[in-house]
Amino acid sequence: xxxxxxxxxxxxxxxxxxxxxxxxxxxxxxxxxxxxxxxxxxxxxxxxxxxxxxxxxxxxxxxxxxxxxxxxxxxxxxxxxxxxxxxxxxxxxxxxxxxxxxxxxxxxxxxxxxxxxxxxxxxxxxxxxxxxxxxxxxxxxxxxxxxxxxxxxxxxxxxxxxxxxxxxxxxxxxxxxxxxxxxxxxxxxxxxxxxxxxxxxxxxxx
Amino acid sequence: xxxxxxxxxxxxxxxxxxxxxxxxxxxxxxxxxxxxxxxxxxxxxxxxxxxxxxxxxxxxxxxxxxxxxxxxxxxxxxxxxxxxxxxxxxxxxxxxxxxxxxxxxxxxxxxxxxxxxxxxxxxxxxxxxxxxxxxxxxxxxxxxxxxxxxxxxxxxxxxxxxxxxxxxxxxxxxxxxxxxxxxxxxxxxxxxxxxxxxxxxxxxxx
Numbered sequence: 446x447x448x449x450x451x452x453x454x455x456x457x458x459x460x461x462x463x464x465x466x467x468x469x470x471x472x473x474x475x476x477x478x479x480x481x482x483x484x485x486x487x488x489x490x491x492x493x494x495x496x497x498x499x500x501x502x503x504x505x506x507x508x509x510x511x512x513x514x515x516x517x518x519x520x521x522x523x524x525x526x527x528x529x530x531x532x533x534x535x536x537x538x539x540x541x542x543x544x545x546x547x548x549x550x551x552x553x554x555x556x557x558x559x560x561x562x563x564x565x566x567x568x569x570x571x572x573x574x575x576x577x578x579x580x581x582x583x584x585x586x587x588x589x590x591x592x593x594x595x596x597x598x599x600x601x602x603x604x605x606x607x608x609x610x611x612x613x614x615x616x617x618x619x620x621x622x623x624x625x626x627x628x629x630x631x632x633x634x635x636x637x638x639x640x641x642x643x644x645x646x647x648x649x650x651x
Numbered sequence: 652x653x654x655x656x657x658x659x660x661x662x663x664x665x666x667x668x669x670x671x672x673x674x675x676x677x678x679x680x681x682x683x684x685x686x687x688x689x690x691x692x693x694x695x696x697x698x699x700x701x702x703x704x705x706x707x708x709x710x711x712x713x714x715x716x717x718x719x720x721x722x723x724x725x726x727x728x729x730x731x732x733x734x735x736x737x738x739x740x741x742x743x744x745x746x747x748x749x750x751x752x753x754x755x756x757x758x759x760x761x762x763x764x765x766x767x768x769x770x771x772x773x774x775x776x777x778x779x780x781x782x783x784x785x786x787x788x789x790x791x792x793x794x795x796x797x798x799x800x801x802x803x804x805x806x807x808x809x810x811x812x813x814x815x816x817x818x819x820x821x822x823x824x825x826x827x828x829x830x831x832x833x834x835x836x837x838x839x840x841x842x843x844x845x846x847x848x849x850x851x852x853x854x855x856x857x
Binding site: 571573574575601604605607608611612613614615625628629631632635636637639642645646648649650651 | 779817835837841843845848851852
């Protein structure tokens with residue numbers, strides 16, 4: 446009896462500066478085979494960003510063609526730029542039995558729920574407080590004041606959606622947060638798709 | 652920041668003979684402090700059953716008084732006898748931060764969801780197939796043919812409700828099943844009550 450089927454989705458949301466990447470990196474040896482979904486965007490690459498590692502960079506025209514063709518699992522327009530998740534790579538990773546990790550916002554989470562609710566688990570990752578978030582954003586020194594203010598405003602909005610998520614991880618220490626993340630990832634893998642449940646029942650009764 | 656709050660509920664359902672007790676016993680060192688909820692019943696004790704360990708045995712009159720007083724989290728009538736879960740002990744265990752385990756049926760699960768959905772996780776535990784269940788029921792030799800037939804009929808009904816549960820554990824080997832149960836129990840503990848979420852948001856924004 447195969448218990449872990451065709452892969453599953455784990456959505457991570459939470460303010461920029463919550464420490465999502467650090468948590469994933471710390472936990473990565475204990476969460477099995479996973480695919481970190483890379484977004485496609487129309488914004489320009491920043492210094493140091495690499496095509497296919499940080500984003501897939503495309504033109505607005507191509508992005509809109511892909512929207513028309515239904516090639517996105519979810520997409521959104523943020524500050525005039527498109528960001529989206531290509532369905533193709535997600536499907537391939539799921540077929541290979543991988544856990545597909547998405548780092549997307551509250552809106553993106555809602556769109557994934559609409560399309561793949563049955564195999565999706567979600568976790569909201571956040572620093573302990575808003576002031577702690579501000580401290581971390583300043584400490585990392587990658588954003589100017591305008592961007593920091595924008596991130597703070599977004600965070601105030603997003604925290605209100607925390608109850609839409611299956612889990613919340615408060616990143617007080619990376620060790621704690623990574624330990625909880627491992628539990629969440631393992632639980633995500635145990636989720637069965639509706640299709641698999643129906644097959645299971647049929648086989649069970651036969 | 653306290654991450655694990657006032658305890659949580661984990662509902663276990665699945666046919667008699669699925670191996671629930673064995674799984675819990677095997678997993679028990681790795682699931683933290685828990686309270687296995689003991690049902691109250693009006694049926695007569697069987698040979699070897701102990702008051703306060705297997706059940707709380709009460710009269711029909713007292714049971715019905717407790718129903719009137721709203722003292723049950725859930726209750727049902729099965730084959731002419733009442734079975735129920737007293738709210739008082741559950742509340743105490745939750746206050747102590749324990750994981751409260753319930754071994755109840757599909758109907759009981761629905762009733763717990765109605766009252767304590769936000770802190771409840773549920774898992775359906777089952778042998779790999781119906782014929783395997785029959786083999787196990789006969790092998791354990793505790794039930795006569797009539798009871799076995801009844802259990803088989805119940806199982807056929809209950810398996811159809813598997814999609815109402817957060818997780819399904821197929822008990823092919825106890826080691827496998829116990830390992831999955833540990834993940835489920837740990838995930839259950841990470842669930843936050845609605846009350847705690849509201850408090851968290853308020854504190855976060857302050």
